[in-house]
Amino acid sequence: MGPDRGGAHLMALCAVSSFIWLSYSLEKHSLDEKIRLSSFSILFVSSIITFGLSFFSGWLPGATGRFDDDIGPLKVTHVNHPPRPRRYFLPALVACVVARVELFKWVEYDLQCSKPALECLLPLALLSIEFVRHVSPKAEADNEDDMANTVFDDVTAWFLSSKSMLVLSISLPTYGAYLALQPSARSTVFCSAADPKVLVVFSQWISLGLDSAILILAWRILAWTRTTRSRVKTLSYVLHLSAVGVGFIVLLTKLTKTASMASSAALAIKGIDSLYVFDIVVDSFVFSALLISGSLFLCDSTPLNLTCLITCVGGLFAAVHGVLQVGSFTSMSAFKAWFPLLMLCLGFSMFLFHTNQRSIFFIRRSFLVLFLFLLIVGSGIYSFLASKIIREHALHKLIYDRRIGQDRWLRHASISSSLRVAAQEYKERNDGREPPKGFDAWYQFTTDRQSVIIDHFEQTRQDLLPFWGMKPSDLRDSVRALSTEPEMAIVTVKDKAVSHSLPPESPHKQAVEELVGMVKTFVQHLPDMEFAVNLDESPRVLTPWADLQQLINKGKPGKLSLLAQRSLEQVADGVSLRRDAPGPTALDAHHRPHLSPRDFRQMNAITCPPGSEARSGTYWDIRDLCVTCLAPHSREQFLANWDLSTRLCHQPDILKLHDFYLTSPASPPWQDLRPVFSRSKTDAFSDVLIPLPRAGEEKMEEDAGKSLEMKKDSLTWRGKMEQSNPSHSLLRAGHQTRLVHMVNNATSSEKTLILLPSASNGDIWTYERTRTAELNKVLPFDVGFSDCAAGSACDELGGAAPPADPLDSRYVLLTDTARGPPRRTLAALRSTSVPFVASVFREWYSERLAPWLHYVPVDVRLHALHGTLAYFAGLSGRGAVNGRDPRWDAAAADASWIAEQGRRWAGRALRREDAEIYLFRLLLEWGRLVSDQREGMVFRVGDKKEKEKT
Structure with a gap:
């Protein structure tokens, strides 16, 4: 040229x-x-x-x-x-x-x-x-x-x-x-x-x-x-x-x-x-x-x-x-x-x-x-x-760092030593807003029950923040409208008494009555209110980012809130896709059409801010591992920041790799913000998390009689193949079917990256590509579907397995179902087993748990599952990997530490009393939001002194 x-x-x-x-x-x-x-x-x-x-x-x-x-x-x-x-x-x-x-x-x-x-x-x-x-x-x-x-x-x-x-x-x-x-x-x-x-x-x-x-x-x-x-x-x-x-x-x-x-x-x-x-x-x-x-x-x-x-x-x-x-x-x-x-x-x-x-x-x-x-x-x-030489396994450093970081977090979560300090901490952590009326009763309730968490309720703050941009009358009307929705219960607090709307024959009556029982322990301190409780495992409110941010900025305290609202409205007019996005609105609540998985994924994507990876488009190359998607929350191959790993906006590939996003929701979510209190949700949903008991989990007896060493040396998981004819994408990319295939039916061409001791120098670690089937033979996996629907793909996946109690094993793997969070999470934490948790859902206690201290986090991509199990179970004497014995001893001390720390922490911070404390504070906040005297329903330390004098 x-x-x-x-x-x-x-x-x-x-x-x-x-x-x-x-x-x-x-x-x-x-x-x-x-x-x-x-x-x-x-x-x-x-x-x-x-x-x-x-x-x-x-x-x-x-x-x-x-x-x-x-x-x-x-x-x-x-x-x-x-x-x-x-x-x-x-x-x-x-x-x-x-x-x-x-x-x-x-x-x-x-x-x-x-x-x-x-x-x-x-x-x-x-x-x-x-x-x-x-x-x-x-x-x-x-x-x-x-x-x-x-x-x-x-x-x-x-x-x-x-x-x-x-x-x-x-x-x-x-x-x-x-x-x-x-x-x-x-x-x-x-x-x-x-x-x-x-x-x-x-x-x-x-x-x-x-x-x-x-x-x-x-x-x-x-x-x-x-x-x-x-x-x-x-x-x-x-x-x-x-x-x-x-x-x-x-x-x-x-x-x-x-x-x-x-x-x-x-x-x-x-x-x-x-x-x-x-x-x-x-x-x-x-x-x-x-x-x-x-x-x-x-x-x-x-x-x-x-x-x-x-x-x-x-x-x-x-x-x-x-x-x-x-x-x-x-x-x-x-x-x-x-x-x-x-x-x-x-x-x-x-x-x-x-x-x-x-x-x-x-x-x-x-x-x-x-x-x-x-x-x-x-x-x-x-x-x-x-190129670098790895002289220490990444998980050893992660576990050590988590021990140090937990001490700092606990000090930050329990700074308050008096009511005055607690009120000041509340104000600093809530954008200068005063505590709600009844805060003194909540503080006394908390200290009487010797809670280790006094100041850290960030989940509650984030859940309720958008509702400050709505009028109290609109909130009350919205709760009444929800009373006609299926799988929804209305809990009413009136004249220092609490009741619910479920009929006696409802299958959810026991869970709601347990919730009402928790409210009764502090109902005398609550103002009159109503709130709607979602009884389904799936969350219900999926509000677009622009609409949510507009409400958040509108409800901010201070003179700058009006300016922030106007500027955001201009942005929202340019980027909001709410008019074009599929999904039900307030006008068609009783005639909501079937929602396809594609439309559901799109609704999730527009909850992310403009310019984010998930908002800018879909990720279709699910054949290859999206390294850039997992990099922000990972250290090398392993998950380091569990909270960030549950956030959708930087990892659009998750929309194609999880059962929840690959199936049509039973109840298409609302896109206009509604006050729905749910047991669990993903980061994209705007439901308010509530400690709604789950049948069989809260009353699970601890297996303290069995030490970790006495249990079966295996990582056990049992699931249910709920669909007899799963879709093409769900069968090959769903997190449960991927797990079962990867462990039980891996082909000779499938390989896994795993960190192994070097063949020439055992003090140096290297990442090696190893046949997945070869790793499955040497690692103690016990994974399968114990309940398969007729005509399902269990045989194709090699996943049919006899029923078993995962808590009888040293390591128990907890995954989400297609509609909700991992089952028996609290029971696993209270046991002497080591919980392996692969989830994108949050519950009321999620912010209280520390990965690598109370449980072992696993990325739902499952690319590091073999390497994680190999660290705790070891490979020495189990068989050849890449033609040699890796001579890798089990990290038994770390496994015992995590199992013990998780059990102790569940006994300190995940008790029924802790759920009551969380619920008490949440309802105080909600009672203020739905009151016409919202701005006046505040607590000041001076008010407490005047009351004592009187």
Whole structure:
């Protein structure tokens, strides 16, 4: 590419940058769940954009006359103009595009069965065609007749015309890009034996052939157009015809589900919102830029040159990113991270010389090759320096740090030594707001019961904060409206007495009566009120971020609240998706339609602030482990911050990896804020947590008679396969089915990253990829479904297991069900077993528990489950791992410490008395919120003194 061809430089730069942008943003867009409709929309909008841009083609090169076939932007030594196209090339090109869309949908549907980075082999697929045309006979003849050539000229001529050098200049960067784009770690989403794995991989190879055909046909068609305007118009026609073909398939597939064309069209556009439309428009503009710039570049070179250029640049970005990850648990080998970059830099340099490109992207070849050389050297040095030696297991440090941190947390949670200090602490922790009326009675109630938690009630503060932005009368009306809802009870406090609304035959009567019994212990200090209790395990209120923040800022104390409210309203008007989002409103409470899992995930996503990962789009690459998603709350491979790990907004992949988000909710949640008191919730929900007893858990007898050493040496989990016909995504990506498959039915190709003692030096730890099935044989797992619905997939998962009490084992794994939090959590904490908790739900006591001190936290991705169990159970004498005995003794002291600390802490901070204290404080706050004299219902220490004098 010569320096005088600035337009060609610009086209190449635009093509490469738009391709990289699309590749990066595609993983975060909301288009993947409607692939056909999204493809139709992008093709159709792009056809309109390209047709419109054809009238401004004068700004592009070649608009005023016939293209010069002899002077291409690559300035290669041969003529690049292809043979004249045939008449059937245009319909063949459209057919290839439509077929490519269909194959992409098929592969994406079973993405966990696909081969990663197979698309990087496209230059090799095109090489066979370019191989025949590469050497110019005229150039060879000229070289033979020129007797004045020097040895350097002969070597240069040989290099430019050698087919072996062509193969090498294409193969090296292609292989480097293939290695660089391999996932650093695979997720635990599995390819079932019932999945067509062979067909999926075969479809990828067919897709590779279709990509080659599309490029060659487009090259043959567009290269014979006379001007840039006609070239861009032809491109718009191809896009339009392709959109028609894809749209026909969309309607055809919907007709199989509905009886009429109108209902098929309505079903096709169901669930489209403003975010989806925005993604379509943006992607269409970028896609148009890619096609136009790529077409202009393609027609003056060859498909091989275009694809190799994109592969080299895209691979370099991926390889540099891989080098920067050296030292993390997914990239411990400096050489493996540096080698793909070496292949890319060498291959890219050879490609530049072999195609005789004097400059590219406005950069001279000599400077670019020098930069690539410096990149090789610099990345090699960085890889060597960034690689680290692990001399201590990460969990040993985590457990030690948690012991130290818990002492600081406990001091912060129990600062108050008197009522005056408690009132001041309340004010400082609640934005300057005074304590509620009756705070003195609550403080006395707390001290009488010797609570270790006096000042830390952050969960209550966060739950009630939005309701300060609502009028008391609206809150009371909302509670009354909830009385007609199913699975809802109304608890009434009136004239120092408490009652509930459940009929005698209700299956939830015992739980509500136990709740009422707790209220009776302090009801004489409560004002009159009503509150609605959700009796279902699933939370019910899912308010969008903009609406919630508007209420929070409106209810802030102080003069700045009005200003904050106005500024937030302006933001909310621009970003709120509430009008477009699916889900029920206050007007259709009794006629709420069935909510699909996709719509439910979307409702969860818009509870995140704009710009967050979960809000900006869906994460569809569930085949690979999302390392960036787990990095904020992890230390190396292991979960370090449990509170952060339950937050959705920085980890959108969780929406595709948990049963709760992969099933339709029994009761579609409300999006307008309602005062619903629930037993548990995820971070996205706005329910108010309440200590509602769960049948069989509060009265569970402690197994103090059995020490940890006396119990069965295993990690035990028992679940229930509730659905007889689980959906495709739920079966392969749900957290319970992933667990059962990973432990009981792992294939020979599945591998797990685990921290092991080094084979050469037992004092050094290294992350190694080990066959999952091999680890399952040596680790003491006892996992399975003890209750399988008829016709369920238990046999396919290898998950049927006899009933067993997990508390009879040393380690008990607690996971969420599809509709609620982990079962028997309190019972496990009160036992002498070590609780392993994998959950995204919170309950009233969650903020009081410390991971690695009271329980062992497990990320719901389950990528570190084997490594975590291996730390506590040990591997010495259990069998060979990677061909050797790791000689890894069990951390029995740490396991005993966690089991004992959890049991003691449950006896100190998770008692019934502690639940009553939590409930007392919560209802004092609620009584103030629903009172018309809200601002006057405050407690001041002076008021206490005046009362004592009286």
